[in-house]
Amino acid sequence: MTVLVFIDPSAPAGRVADASAPQLSVLDQGVTRGDGVFESALYKGGAVRKLDMHLARLQSSAQLSDLEVPAEDAWRAAVATAVAQYDDEARRSASAADAPGGEAEAVVKLIATRGSEGSGHGTSWVTVSPAPALGRKQRESGVRVLFLDRGYDSTVAERAPWLLMGAKTLSYAVNMAALRYARSNGADDVIFTSSDGRVLEGPTSTVLLATRDGDEKRLITPTLRTGILPGTTQGALFDQAEEAGWKLGYGPVVPQDLLEADAVWLVSSVRLLTPVTSIDGEAISTDGELTAELSGLIEAIE
Numbered sequence: 001m002t003v004l005v006f007i008d009p010s011a012p013a014g015r016v017a018d019a020s021a022p023q024l025s026v027l028d029q030g031v032t033r034g035d036g037v038f039e040s041a042l043y044k045g046g047a048v049r050k051l052d053m054h055l056a057r058l059q060s061s062a063q064l065s066d067l068e069v070p071a072e073d074a075w076r077a078a079v080a081t082a083v084a085q086y087d088d089e090a091r092r093s094a095s096a097a098d099a100p101g102g103e104a105e106a107v108v109k110l111i112a113t114r115g116s117e118g119s120g121h122g123t124s125w126v127t128v129s130p131a132p133a134l135g136r137k138q139r140e141s142g143v144r145v146l147f148l149d150r151g152y153d154s155t156v157a158e159r160a161p162w163l164l165m166g167a168k169t170l171s172y173a174v175n176m177a178a179l180r181y182a183r184s185n186g187a188d189d190v191i192f193t194s195s196d197g198r199v200l201e202g203p204t205s206t207v208l209l210a211t212r213d214g215d216e217k218r219l220i221t222p223t224l225r226t227g228i229l230p231g232t233t234q235g236a237l238f239d240q241a242e243e244a245g246w247k248l249g250y251g252p253v254v255p256q257d258l259l260e261a262d263a264v265w266l267v268s269s270v271r272l273l274t275p276v277t278s279i280d281g282e283a284i285s286t287d288g289e290l291t292a293e294l295s296g297l298i299e300a301i302e
């Protein structure tokens with residue numbers, strides 16, 4: 001079940017459309033060039049988590065891409081319409097977990113493309129669909145990762161703004177190819193490294209590591225200066241963790257840091273906190289207590 005709502009100036013609350021029927025022009029540059037931006041947010045317990053942060057990053061990705069996207073109010077209205085419609089359909093389905101406020105998890109996607117060439121306007125829509133079961137499973141089981149070279153050095157973002165580093169664009173074919181490469185080589189996920197040997201991010205996640213020193217717990221993530229996407233989950237979790245007494249650090253991080261950490265996780269909005277259990281085939285340290293604590297903090301983020 002996927003619900004689809006287009007942002008349409010003639011329909012202030014958004015225009016509901018059939019997600020199973022053709023809706024998009026074959027000339028749309030989102031399709032022909034992957035030219036557009038997007039966000040994926042978690043819908044759970046009747047609320048879209050971190051919607052403000054997702055809307056802010058969507059605007060920032062659009063700015064970096066020189067793309068005009070609808071104003072926040074239009075997105076909020078379309079998201080409200082989409083989740084209401086999703087809840088209606090879930091109510092009609094048999095499962096209590098799918099009912100509004102239940103435990104079921106859904107993905108809310110906000111997508112904006114440059115539209116058809118020459119049309120002078122973009123195309124923007126919201127979808128809501130059930131969250132993939134694999135992500136939930138990996139939260140429990142953890143993931144085996146490979147380090148893969150992204151092919152850029154860690155200063156490229158400053159030198160080459162046309163690479164749109166730090167923007168969440170629709171051009172995810174490379175990220176998906178990296179995941180396929182991992183899966184055909186005995187792993188589940190990827191941590192990209194820069195050509196000058198820094199840890200960057202996952203294809204769809206931010207990297208976190210923790211170190212314990214006596215009573216002190218330190219949570220570290222790679223610096224944004226490397227051109228990685230500013231993760232909303234990492235940002236919100238760091239605020240929570242600091243309040244809970246953790247020390248925070250923002251890279252630079254090198255592969256050896258991950259191998260020597262007490263625990264490493266991949267975090268993202270839908271899969272949430274996923275422990276990394278091995279890197280390049282070697283088991284690494286995991287910490288059930290820290291995983292439980294950070295999972296609790298992430299669950300509390302609204």
Ligand SMILES: Cc1ncc(COP(=O)(O)O)c(C=O)c1O
Pocket residue numbers: 040201202203204205206229230231232233234267268269270
């Ligand atoms: C490349 C990349 N880095 C990091 C993240 C994590 O971002 P967030 O926590 O906002 O979902 C994502 C999310 O999909 C991503 O695609």
